[in-house]
Amino acid sequence: MSNHDLFDVFKRMPKKVNIGDITIRDGLQHEEHFIPTRAKIFYLQELAFAGVKRMEVTNLGNPRSMPQFEDAEELLKAVHSDLFKKRLAKRGLKHEDIEWTCITIRESAVDRAIEMKKEGYGPDRILMMVSTDEQHHFANSGSTLPAYWKEAERCIKKCHDAGIKMCGTVSTIWGSPISGPTRFEDAVEFTSRWLSIGADDIEHA
Structure with a gap:
């Protein structure tokens, strides 16, 4: 089946994708030893030389709980x-063609x-990010889902006023490491909710 045939069969399949890299943030966050800042910059x-246009640089949460990100400001x-x-x-x-992304779980970040x-x-x-499993969400954010949705809505408005895009992530859509299987319907509902409160794009995890 040719590419043309695929697009005819799957009408809603996107004609292009944007590839992002999350190595410096997600790939390093659980490393036992601190990775030198110069190595991260390199x-x-x-990645930029290779043509990557979207990269997660760091996590702006409290570095006391995530020491790998104590150099967040220096990296940016x-x-x-x-x-x-x-x-x-x-x-x-x-x-200006590269989009630099940071994780900001809570409003302080x-x-x-x-x-x-x-x-x-x-x-x-x-x-x-929100998790479809509320136990996982609380472990990740320290907040209940109802409270977090209100916080996220406030944050989206503040970000847009500051010229920053907001990505809404929906996590545990394929299951939770805490509670096990999750409902796919919740993933769809949470995705719609992110879009309804103004998220610029969505990631699923």
Whole structure:
């Protein structure tokens, strides 16, 4: 079956996809030892040289519970630095074509992202997340789902006012490590809810 036939059969199949990389954030967050900041910057640079246009840089939550991200501010300053931009330009790449993302589970982290944006080195896009399993959601965020949805709605408005995109993530759609199987219908419902309160895009996990 040709590509043309596939698109005829699956009318809603997207004609293109955007590939993002989450190695520096998700790939390193559980490492036992702190990965040097210079190594992270180098990795982000090489990803940019390879043509990746969307990258998760770090998590802006409290570094006391996530020491791998204690260099969040330094990393963001590095990828927005003149030196980083010059290196991209030498490869014929434009810094403004790359979308830098940070994880911001709670409102305090969102506020931190906004302050960084005002200072000129904040993320272009941030990510909040809900889990279809409420036990998993509480373990991840320390909040109940009803309270979190209200918080997320406030945060989306603040982000848009600051020129930051908000990604709404729906987690545990294929099952929870805490409670086991989850309902796929909840994943669909949560996706619709994110869009209804203004999320710019959705990720599923």
